[in-house]
Amino acid sequence: xxxxxxxxxxxxxxxxxxxxxxxxxxxxxxxxxxxxxxxxxxxxxxxxxxxxxxxxxxxxxxxxxxxxxxxxxxxxxxxxxxxxxxxx
Amino acid sequence: xxxxxxxxxxxxxxxxxxxxxxxxxxxxxxxxxxxxxxxxxxxxxxxxxxxxxxxxxxxxxxxxxxxxxxxxxxxxxxxxxxxxxxxx
Numbered sequence: 001x002x003x004x005x006x007x008x009x010x011x012x013x014x015x016x017x018x019x020x021x022x023x024x025x026x027x028x029x030x031x032x033x034x035x036x037x038x039x040x041x042x043x044x045x046x047x048x049x050x051x052x053x054x055x056x057x058x059x060x061x062x063x064x065x066x067x068x069x070x071x072x073x074x075x076x077x078x079x080x081x082x083x084x085x086x087x088x
Numbered sequence: 089x090x091x092x093x094x095x096x097x098x099x100x101x102x103x104x105x106x107x108x109x110x111x112x113x114x115x116x117x118x119x120x121x122x123x124x125x126x127x128x129x130x131x132x133x134x135x136x137x138x139x140x141x142x143x144x145x146x147x148x149x150x151x152x153x154x155x156x157x158x159x160x161x162x163x164x165x166x167x168x169x170x171x172x173x174x175x176x
Contacts, residue, residue: 004102004128008170010095015174040092071174079167082096086103086159 014040015074027068030058044081102128103162115156118146132169 001009018036019025028036037045037057061073069077089097106124107113116124125133125145149161157165 002128002130003098004124004166005131007095007098007102008166008173010091010098011170012174014092014095036092040090042090043093072171075167075171078092078096079163082099083160083163085096086100086163 011075011078012071015071019071027066027070028074029068030055033058033061033069041081099163099166100159103159107159115154115158116162117156118143121146121149121157129169 014036015028016025018032018039019028021032021035022029057077058067058069061069061077063073063076064070102124103116104113106120106128107116109120109123110117145165146155146157149157149165151161151164152158
């Protein structure tokens with residue numbers, strides 16, 4: 001696999017790992033999102049001003065209002081953070 | 089770095105590698121985009137029906153019409169392909 005294919009595969013693996021905790025691997029619940037943030041994006045969480053950042057993030061990501069984050073919504077988060085980091 | 093941070097860093101590295109060929113590392117020219125596709129996304133190109141896929145892709149990605157692909161436009165491509173691959 002190329003470096004880019006590898007990165008794309010890693011994004012899928014991260015989502016699948018945390019989304020499958022509750023057995024429903026299509027979506028991240030708020031608890032799964034929080035765990036994923038703590039484990040995978042500790043720097044982002046540290047930079048967050050207060051601890052209910054996961055709530056705010058869930059609301060921002062949850063475009064279809066089902067109180068869960070699906071893969072497309074998750075990729076939008078990753079894309080936004082990647083752009084923010086690259087353009088700093 | 090976590091797996092997700094690693095994936096994000098790899099996406100930035102891939103863009104910087106191909107965008108800097110012409111010395112202007114903020115954007116990919118059409119030639120740089122074509123080389124990146126051939127090297128980093130060979131499977132995607134193979135699946136493309138014909139060879140001027142890079143032209144079509146450039147037009148689709150080039151949201152600001154400057155005939156170049158900047159990092160944000162590149163990340164939209166990566167995000168779209170990642171969603172397409174995951175949701176298959």
